[in-house]
Amino acid sequence: MPQSAEKILDHAPLFREPEYRKMLAEKKLNFECPHPDEIVSDQRDFTQTWEYREKNLARKALVVNPAKACQPLGAVFAAAGFERTMSFVHGSQGCVAYYRSHLSRHFKEPAAAVSSSMTEDAAVFGGLKNMVDGLANTYQLYDPKMIAVSTTCMAEVIGDDLHSFIQNAKDEDSVPRDFDVPFAHTPAFVGSHVDGYDNMVKGILEHFWKGQERTQIEGTINIIPGFDGFCVGNNRELKRLLDVMGVSYTLIQDASDQFDTPSDGEYRMYDGGTKINEVKKALNAEATLSLQHHNARK
Template sequence: MAQNVEKIKDHAELFQQPEYQELFKSKKESFEGMPASDEVARVAEWTKTWEYREKNFAREALTVNPAKACQPLGAILAAVGFESTLPFVHGSQGCVAYFRTHFTRHFKEPFNAVSSSMTEDAAVFGGLKNMIDGLANAYALYKPKMIAVCTTCMAEVIGDDLGAFITNSKKAGSIPEDFPVPYAHTPSFVGSHITGYDNMMKGILTNLTEGKKKETTNSTINFIPGFETYMGNLRELKRLTSLLGVNATILADNEEYLDSPNTGEYEMYHGGTPLDVAAESINAEQTIALQAYSTAKTREYIATEWGQKTSVIRPWGIKGTDQFLMALSEATGNPIPRELEVERGRVVDAMTDTQAWLHGKRAALYGDPDLVLGLLQFLLEMGVEPVHVLVTNSNPTFEEEAKALLAASPYGRSATVWGGKDLWHMRSLLFTEPVDFLIGNSYAKYLWRDTGTPLVRIGYPIFDRHHLHRYSTIGYSGALNLLNWIANTVLDELDRNTIVPAKTDISYDLIR
């Protein structure tokens, strides 16, 4: 029978049709062995209680939906920030396919990375042959200027030595002897994506700057964004440093790669920090990191091996941006331009306009350590009261810093920092101690569905909304974006709660 293309249904509508609903019902009854619906409802209600929360927080051997990813994901993000660089993952093909997909879903851009395609035989005999063949193929087919190698669990468990493997690959003629192949061991079973970013950044800078140290500096300042997934932040960083007259080197600049223009012509490698510029970073005046916990090893390496001053400044909110600009002004001797003073005033005015809607609101948030600290800086400036602060990839230093920041504000003193916890823990927190809104990535939509807590999508990954990664969250412009997203989520929820005609719509106001 001929198909009518006019009646093709999207999956969101298709699976609501009676035949599919009947299929799902039969599947539950015949195959899933579901308990009776009243028992399911009883247990579901029990998971909302303090009794269940205590059991939930007592678990030790199980993690449910952690708010982190594994090391190689961060490593390949660092790699694509350098000119014509191809990430090479020494491990199975399935792992690198996952990493590519994860970034493509967030950035809505193709993400290139290859693997050594290790299988069972490599797991037994080692992956040297895979490395030799893989590097040769990658070099010949994709013509990169640099190949950055990291590892997955398989390679780490069997103990493959990347340094030796790369040396042997060069001896075998896979790639030229002088071709740059930085590497980082990135076992997925320890650390997280921010650890992998740090390891790869250190590996790349170690490789590119070897033998490049000079007696004098080159009057530049290095900026390391960290595990940054908002391309608007890289653009904002470039704008601010340009306005201050800073001779800036961004390590690594993946802005154009992950937000590339459609010009009608295919390019495999977009933008990136030029390799010769990155090599000269060893001779910069200083290095400023915008994140601390995704750059810890890199900063230690720069300070000890390069003998270079390093610092961390998070330009989030008004105070953080002020500190960042004043540091640049001091470093260059250039005044902060009038343009930025006016911009600051506009944002302060906007915050004043909106503060009545956010002052005293209770919030929950989760994410990477530096993201959470930046958000806390902004929330406290607005008089929002953080209640639940959850970071899966936490560490004691972060927790001390977060607690000190919260204790310094009257709005932060009722907050609890939950280090090492996951999103199933957050679910219990939201049921037992409700808040006015939740800040998190796309995975938080399940918390919104279960608990009814309004969701502000900030973080990584954002899979289910488009273009948020193109905006900034840093600088004065970023503060305005944060204000917009948070305040309008609160107002949207107010409208949803006052929308029933002749019942709640007495407060369904036109003007807020």
């Protein structure tokens, strides 16, 4: 074997070793139904031609838009815009690793989110136990002020009911009864990250506003910035402009500090975000302005 405890090879040099070359060649031959090399090479040459380019541009029935991601990603981004809020995604770990890496890659900042780590047994019998244990761990380990729960495909396909699961988890003392655990069902096979953002913001507002009396405070407005990959700069400029104009406002969901923490050697799991007290008070604003139409359909 090319690999031993004294000589650990990274994957690229490892897979260039003769044993792996042979194994990969056999795999290709026996399992991948490969085309002959000359067809592959002809096809590669064809993709360089003007004819291929024209065919691609003439395509009408298909729109490829890789900038669409699934709903829970939007929910994780939305939750990052509230004070000391940990995103808890009920579903599989791999999905949540994707949201974290996607947001980290874009913002060049760590992006925290936990999952209930559902596996095969939870997919068959339901993920209640994962929720009970997961909420307890999140509360104990990460010291959040709020845990915002969303779902991946798996939890939605089997129909896990977040409302009753969270109640059950509270009955089992996973988190204190009065601890804020807003939630949103975010089926990833419907809509996109934009709908996930919308659902999560609605879930958080509903959690704090439902059943509350509204006493309108004149002259204050709410602003929902929406899923904005440039929120760090945009939200700060927006706040500056509003301050200059002397407007009394609440930004509902503001991830500008969370995704731009200072490089001073100290890791901040939470930074900035709309304060929970502000979210409660925002019910009384005179108006609410959504800056992105599709981000506030709910």
